[in-house]
Amino acid sequence: MSHHGADGGGGADALAVLELLAQQAPQERFVELLDRARADGLSEARRAELERAVQLATGVGHALARREQRDAGLDALADTARDLTxxxxxxxxxxxxxxxxxxxxxxxxxxxxxxxxxxxxxxxxxxxxxxxxxxxxxxxxxxxxxxxxxxxxxxxxxxxxxxxxxxxxxxxxxxxxxxxxxxxxxxxxxxxxxxxxxxxxxxxxxxxxxxxxxxxxxxxxxxxxxxxxxxxxxxxxxxxxxAEVTELERDSSRARTRLTRMRYIGEAHSRIMNLILAGGDLGNVAKAAGDALDACVLIRDPGGRALASTGGISGLDEEAVAKASLDAHAGRRPVLTGGATGQPTPEGGPEADRTWVAPVIAGSEDLGVLVVRAATPLTGEDERLLELAAQSVAFLLLMQRSTAVAEGPVRDELLDDLLAEPQHAPQQIAQRARRLGIDLRKPHVLVVARPEGGEQGRAVVWASSYAYRMAGLKTVQGGCIVLLLPGLDASAAAKAVSGELAPLLGHPVSVGAAGPGWSPDSVGRLYQEAMRCLDALSALGGTGAAASMDDLGFLGLLLSDDHDVDGFIESAIGPVLDYDAERFTDLTRTLEAYFASGASPTNAAEALHVHPNTVSRRLERIGELLGAEWQKPGQVLEVQLALRLQRTRDVLARRRADLVADTRPPAPPAPLQDAP
Incomplete structure (x- = not known):
C-alpha cells in the first residue's frame, strides 16, 4: 500500500513536471512546484525524485531553448544571406x-x-x-x-x-x-x-x-x-x-561636349574664312567673331588705333591691355587682361576675368591685337576659337596688303598726277579716282611722312597697306611718303601715321599734314603746305614729331597758302568774341588793356576805369572760355597776335566804310516850293 502510494505519488509529481515542461513554463514555476512539495511534507525519497525530475526538465528546457535559439540564429543567418544578395x-x-x-x-x-x-x-x-x-x-x-x-x-x-x-x-x-x-x-x-x-x-x-x-x-x-x-x-x-562607370560616363559626356564644341569652333572658323574669301572687311570679321564668342570684339593696329569693332567696350583698362598685349605677342597666344594666360588675378574684377587680348601676327610681324570682352568667362575651346579669329584677321590684313601692293602702281600714278603742276586732264583724273573707289569731292587731308633713318622699303610697303586700308592714296616723292586720306582732321591723321609707322620701323618719323581739301585741285596746295609744315618742324628742332598747320598756330598761318586769318582768330580768341557779341560784354577790350598794361590787373582797371575786382572776374571768365592754360607763353603769343589781327581787321573795315561814304555822290538839293 505504501509502496503503491509512493509509486502513484511519484507518477503524479513527474506528470506535473512534464506539464510545466510542455507549457515551456519559466524557471519560477518549477521553483514553486518544489516549494509546494516541501510544504506538503513529502517524504525524502519523493522530494529527491521531484528535484531530480525538475533538474532534468530544466536541462531539457535549456536544450530546447538553445536549439530554438540556434534555429532562430540559423533562420536569421539565412535571412541575412538573402538580404545581402x-x-x-x-x-x-x-x-x-x-x-x-x-x-x-x-x-x-x-x-x-x-x-x-x-x-x-x-x-x-x-x-x-x-x-x-x-x-x-x-x-x-x-x-x-x-x-x-x-x-x-x-x-x-x-x-x-x-x-x-x-x-x-x-x-x-x-x-x-x-x-x-x-x-x-x-x-x-x-x-x-x-x-x-x-x-x-x-x-x-x-x-x-x-x-x-x-x-x-x-x-x-x-x-x-x-x-x-x-x-x-x-x-x-x-x-x-x-564609381568607375560614373567617371566613364562623365568622361564620355565631356568628350561629347568637347567634340560638339570643337565642331562648333571649326564651323565658326569656316564661316569667318568664307566671309574673308567673299570679300568681307574687318568689320564683318569682327562681327562674325563676336557672334561666335558671344563677345564684343575690338580690332586694333600696332599703334593701338581701332580698325574695327562690334561695339564699345566700357571701362577698358588701357594699361592692363597694353601689358596683356606684350604678353600675348611674347607667348603668341591670347592672354587675360587680369593676369597670366587663363589665370585671372584675384584683384582682377569680373570684367578682367572676361577681357582677353589676342595677338594678330604673321610670322614675326606684329599686325595688331584683338581685344575681346566676353559675356561669360571663356573656356579652353573658346580660347582656341579666339586664336583662330586672330589668325583670320592676320590673313585678311595680309590679303589687303597684297591687294594694295598689286594696285600700288596705279594708285601711286594717280596721286603723282594729282600733285603735278599743272594737273593733266582733270576730268580723266576724277574718273580714275572713282574707279579706285575714291571720291575727291569729299573732305581729305594730305600727310607727308619722312623716316629719319633706316630702310625706306619697309615704310613704303606699310604705306601701301595703310592707304588701302584707309581708302586713300599713297606715293613716294623726295624720300618722303605722301598719303592722301579721307577726313577732316589733319592733326589726327598725322598723329595716327606717326603712331603706327614709327613703332614699326623702330626709329623716329617726322610727319607734316595739311587740310582739309574738298576738290582734286586742292591736293597740290595741301602737299605744298604739308611740306612747309614738315620743314618748319625740322627748323624748330621737332624731328620725329607729328603736326599739322593748325598745330603750328600763327606759324601755320604764315606758312599756309590761303592765310586763313579768320580761322586763326577763331581758334585763338573765338569764344571770347562770341561771348562779347551775345552778352554785350567787354572781355575783348579787357584782354587788350590787360596785355597793354604788362599783364597787370590793377593797371588794366585804371585804363578801363573799373574796379580791379571787375578785371579779375573778367579774367576768370576769359580763363573759362579759353582754357586753364591760356596764359602760358605759347598760347599768350597766339592770343595777342589774334587780338592784333582782329583790331587791324576792324580798323581796315572802318576805313573801307569811311572811304565808301566819302566817295558816295552828294544828295541832290530839295526842290523849292512856291510861296502861298
Whole structure:
C-alpha cells in the first residue's frame, strides 16, 4: 500500500513536471512546484525524485531553448544571406549587418568600423545609442588598433569580455575608457570581418550589463561576420565599379561636349574664312567673331588705333591691355587682361576675368591685337576659337596688303598726277579716282611722312597697306611718303601715321599734314603746305614729331597758302568774341588793356576805369572760355597776335566804310516850293 502510494505519488509529481515542461513554463514555476512539495511534507525519497525530475526538465528546457535559439540564429543567418544578395551600397549593407547582429545577440549597441581611403578607421554604421566618433581623441582608431578590436584582428577570431573596464587583458586607453564609462557599457564583443587573409573591418557588439557570450552565440556572430565580409568585399567592388562607370560616363559626356564644341569652333572658323574669301572687311570679321564668342570684339593696329569693332567696350583698362598685349605677342597666344594666360588675378574684377587680348601676327610681324570682352568667362575651346579669329584677321590684313601692293602702281600714278603742276586732264583724273573707289569731292587731308633713318622699303610697303586700308592714296616723292586720306582732321591723321609707322620701323618719323581739301585741285596746295609744315618742324628742332598747320598756330598761318586769318582768330580768341557779341560784354577790350598794361590787373582797371575786382572776374571768365592754360607763353603769343589781327581787321573795315561814304555822290538839293 505504501509502496503503491509512493509509486502513484511519484507518477503524479513527474506528470506535473512534464506539464510545466510542455507549457515551456519559466524557471519560477518549477521553483514553486518544489516549494509546494516541501510544504506538503513529502517524504525524502519523493522530494529527491521531484528535484531530480525538475533538474532534468530544466536541462531539457535549456536544450530546447538553445536549439530554438540556434534555429532562430540559423533562420536569421539565412535571412541575412538573402538580404545581402540585394543590391545594397556599402553603407546600406553595413546597416543591415549591425541591425542583424544587434537582434541576433540581443545587444544594446552594435557598430562596424572599416578603413577609409587614407587608412584611417572610420565608424561606418551603428545601431543603438552611441556617441559620435572623435578621430582626434583616438576613437574608434584606438579601439581597432590597441583595444579589443586589435586583439580580435590579430587572432582572426571573435574576442569578448564580460566587463571591459575590469578586464586586465586590455591596456587602459583614455579615449576608450571614457567612451565605455560615458555610455555605461560593460560587456564587449569584437568579431573580425575577414576575406581570405585580409581583415576588412570589425563588427562590435556591446551590452550595458555584464554578460558572458556562449559558444553558440559566438558561432552565430562569426558566421554573420563571414557573410558580412564577403558581402562587404562585393559591395566595395560594386561601389568601385559604379564609381568607375560614373567617371566613364562623365568622361564620355565631356568628350561629347568637347567634340560638339570643337565642331562648333571649326564651323565658326569656316564661316569667318568664307566671309574673308567673299570679300568681307574687318568689320564683318569682327562681327562674325563676336557672334561666335558671344563677345564684343575690338580690332586694333600696332599703334593701338581701332580698325574695327562690334561695339564699345566700357571701362577698358588701357594699361592692363597694353601689358596683356606684350604678353600675348611674347607667348603668341591670347592672354587675360587680369593676369597670366587663363589665370585671372584675384584683384582682377569680373570684367578682367572676361577681357582677353589676342595677338594678330604673321610670322614675326606684329599686325595688331584683338581685344575681346566676353559675356561669360571663356573656356579652353573658346580660347582656341579666339586664336583662330586672330589668325583670320592676320590673313585678311595680309590679303589687303597684297591687294594694295598689286594696285600700288596705279594708285601711286594717280596721286603723282594729282600733285603735278599743272594737273593733266582733270576730268580723266576724277574718273580714275572713282574707279579706285575714291571720291575727291569729299573732305581729305594730305600727310607727308619722312623716316629719319633706316630702310625706306619697309615704310613704303606699310604705306601701301595703310592707304588701302584707309581708302586713300599713297606715293613716294623726295624720300618722303605722301598719303592722301579721307577726313577732316589733319592733326589726327598725322598723329595716327606717326603712331603706327614709327613703332614699326623702330626709329623716329617726322610727319607734316595739311587740310582739309574738298576738290582734286586742292591736293597740290595741301602737299605744298604739308611740306612747309614738315620743314618748319625740322627748323624748330621737332624731328620725329607729328603736326599739322593748325598745330603750328600763327606759324601755320604764315606758312599756309590761303592765310586763313579768320580761322586763326577763331581758334585763338573765338569764344571770347562770341561771348562779347551775345552778352554785350567787354572781355575783348579787357584782354587788350590787360596785355597793354604788362599783364597787370590793377593797371588794366585804371585804363578801363573799373574796379580791379571787375578785371579779375573778367579774367576768370576769359580763363573759362579759353582754357586753364591760356596764359602760358605759347598760347599768350597766339592770343595777342589774334587780338592784333582782329583790331587791324576792324580798323581796315572802318576805313573801307569811311572811304565808301566819302566817295558816295552828294544828295541832290530839295526842290523849292512856291510861296502861298
Amino acid at each position: 540585394l543590391p545594397y551600397d556599402l553603407d546600406g549593407l553595413l546597416r543591415v549587418i549591425v541591425r542583424r547582429a544587434e537582434r541576433l545577440l540581443d545587444l544594446d549597441v552594435a557598430f562596424v568600423t572599416l578603413r577609409d581611403a587614407h587608412g584611417l578607421r572610420v565608424l561606418h554604421a551603428t545601431e543603438g545609442d552611441l556617441a559620435a566618433p572623435d578621430p582626434a581623441a583616438g576613437w574608434p582608431g584606438a579601439l581597432d588598433e590597441d583595444g579589443i578590436g586589435g586583439l580580435a584582428r590579430t587572432l582572426g577570431a571573435p574576442v569578448w569580455t564580460e566587463d571591459h573596464l575590469a578586464d586586465e587583458r586590455f591596456a587602459r586607453l583614455p579615449a576608450i575608457d571614457e567612451l565605455v564609462a560615458s555610455e555605461g557599457l560593460r560587456a564587449f564583443l569584437a568579431v573580425p570581418l575577414r576575406a581570405g587573409d585580409t581583415c576588412l573591418g570589425l563588427l562590435y557588439g556591446a551590452d550595458r550589463r555584464t554578460r558572458r557570450f556562449t559558444a553558440g552565440e559566438l558561432g552565430l556572430v562569426g558566421s554573420l561576420a563571414d557573410l558580412a565580409a564577403v558581402a562587404t568585399e562585393k559591395a566595395g567592388l560594386l561601389d568601385q565599379t559604379r
